[in-house]
Amino acid sequence: MKDSLKYIILAFSSIVLFFLPFYLVTPDDSKIKNDVIKKVDVSKFNPQIGIEGGILKRALSGDPKTFNPAMAQETTSTAVIGDLFNGLTKTDIKTLLPKPDLAEKWERNKDGTVWYFYIRKNAYWFDGKPVTADDIVFTYNEIYYNPDIPTSAKDVLTVAGKPFKVEKVSEKIVKFSLPKPFAPFLQALGQPILPKHILEKYVKNKTFPSAWNINTDPKNIIGTGKYKLVEYKPGQIAIYKRNELYWEKDKKGQKLPYILKIKAQIISDPDVQLIKFLSGETDIYGVRPSDLPQLVPKAKEKDFTIYNLGATPAITFIVFNQNPNAPIPKYKLKWFQNKKFRQAISYAVDRKGIINLVYNGLAYPIYTAVTPANRRLFDENYYPKYPYNLKKAKELLISIGFKEGKDGYLYDKEGHKLEFTLITNSGNKERESIGNILKDDLKKIGIEVNFQTLDFNNLVSKLMSSHDFEAVIIGLTGILDPYFGQNVWLSSGHLHMWYPNEKKPATKWEAEIDNLFKKAAIELDPKKRDMLYKKAFKIIGEYQPMIFIAAPEELIAVRNKLKNVFPTVWGWYKDEMVYIKQ
Incomplete structure (x- = not known):
């Protein structure tokens, strides 16, 4: 279930939030998919009275870093504990x-x-x-x-x-x-x-941040939610049982949720997740565009339905480290803090090529943190764009002092070769493919990229704790209201990735974004409020602190034995009423 109240770092998108990149859509393929893949319209869905019982089998993309919801900042944690707690x-x-x-x-x-x-x-x-x-x-x-x-x-x-x-x-x-x-x-x-x-x-004893860590006995994690975590084996499985004290009931007075038990295998490799789904070991699978040639022909035989939920609110992007306290060379910090440097990299990102090769054509190019799912704020013509143009990218770099050496690489005024290390989480083949495409394209304009993959939790530690990184490909979940992205967009925000927890805005443009977000928080007129946010995201689009790449469409495959199923990009509607037809 997506967290609608704050941005969370994504391990794997629920879209594929995130494979194999080399399958292109042909006209015939599109016709087949339109016959098989269902579009969803939540306005027309009304769940029916179901029956209690059964075990739901699903997969989790990784181990949690914590069981403490106040400390969780990544989907590997929130996916495990999300159903254990409630808000007001x-x-x-x-x-x-x-x-x-x-x-x-x-x-x-x-x-x-x-x-x-x-x-x-x-x-x-x-x-x-x-x-x-x-x-x-x-x-x-x-x-x-x-x-x-x-x-x-x-x-x-x-x-x-x-x-x-x-x-x-x-x-x-x-x-x-x-x-x-x-x-x-x-x-x-x-x-x-x-x-x-x-x-x-x-x-009271100041140990709360380490309370309910992953070594805690699940029975000691006390929540109010629909399910209780009763067993957790790292790298293997999380098992849940229905909370018999949960207050919701259906119209007949039956307890909700209908499903009594959930077995969630921990499978970090999406290819293995696909195999488990096709073999019947799991009931739900977040479909990658590259999976469609395998899944579509087997939908009837294996008795499942593929749902296309439309554009996701989630975003995939590259972020350069602009933190002056980070353990990176000062001359690289100078590059990364230069707006024209970041704009040059943005021009060098072949978004359309990435969408075709990596997302099988099922994604949208984005240049700021607004996707078509954000219907109030999305505007094709309002935000700056950076269409793929290697010549323009190189010209921008030359304009800020880089010169081409005899070896074909660019060097700054002090003679430093233009090179940096780009990291992403291992096992996420989409991001790995994006990294390799970017590495090849940047080499064409004289930039050497050392592309590496890391374990996701190690990656998060570098981003959020040691700040020991130069550039990273990562993603964030979507939000219903921009206000709840303040932990990313405010200069003081904990997830202000390029320079978190600024004591005061490091730049005038960050100060302006802070000001626009603060005005929007107390503006009760919806149209005026939306315009304040659009102005903020326009600034973000101009200064490219994150180089936004694409917003994929979200696809999910669900076994037909599951009834009252209605997934959306914002979560499953009435998920407590999903039941298993015995």
Whole structure:
């Protein structure tokens, strides 16, 4: 399930969020696919009453780095623990509007600065203790707003730079006071609520960031969600059982979710995931475009359906390290901090070639962090574009002082050869293919690229901890509202990848983006608010701190024994009502 409240670093896209690149679509192939692959329209879907029972078999793309939802920053972690926790609110996948979750209802004053949330009377932790206002106050005041706990949630839980004031009114009522009206407030409250009676001791002894690490017995991870994690074997499997205390029921009074158990094999190699799906060992598979020649002919025989969910909100990009505190040569830092250098690299990215070769034609070229899935903000003609042009790329590099040497490579004014190390996560064949294409194209204009692949968790450590990288191909999940990307786009953001946690904006353009995001957070007029975000993403498109490549279409294959199935790019609609036809 996608996290709609903040950007998360992607190991593998759920699209293929992320193979073999050399299959091209022909007109005949397209006709076959149109006959076999289903498009989805959530507005026409109404789930039916199902039956309890069965085991869902699925795959996870990697081991988690943590079981602690407040510390998780990558999909390998959130995919494992996502169904274990709830926020006060959640997003209705059909309307894309907030709806009740742990809070059964809410009230507010006229200007939207004071809110009261009423916690469900039948909401319980896995250990049987009731969820109370103490848990909500603890989660926000002691965890999300704790300066000693480096959680990304902090970036999206402020308005005008100030936190919400969170107070207990009674056992089941909590009060939020805001310094100003805040447009995406209800969506912000989708952050996971955590148990005070379990985690308070870790906050007090200042060990919370390491609490619920991957060595923790799954039985000690206490949430409120639809499923409980009951077993975890690194590199092998995660097993879940239905939470019998979960409050949701269907119209007949049957407990939800219908499915009683989930077995999730941990399979980092997408090729192996495909084999497991075709052999019947898993029920759901995130389809890569290159898989279609194998999957389409077998859909009837193997009894599954392929769904095309349309353009994903997720983005794939290259980011150069602009952090002055990073352990990289200062002369390279000077290159990477130059706007024209980054624009030159952007012109050297053959997006259309990558889309055809890597994504089998099923993707969209992007030049900023907005994809066709972001219907409010996507505008073909508004954002700067960098069409593939190696001549222009080289001219830009020459204009900032690089000169061609006798060996054909470019050198800066100090005689340093223009070369850098580009990394990505091993096993992700799409990114590996993109890296190899980019390496070959950049060599044509005199740039030597040392392309390497790393284990995903090692890659994340370099990005988020040691900052020991020069350039990386990586991805981010999509978001429903740009505000929840503040942990990436604000200069102070924890996921501001090119230079995270800036004490003050390092550049005028970053300061302007900060200003636009802060204005948008308190702008209640939807059209004015969207325009503020569009201006911010236009600046991002101009300065190319990330060199955006493509937004693939999302494809997923699902066994036909699963009923009430309706996947979307924002998550599965009414996933608790999916059932298995015995």
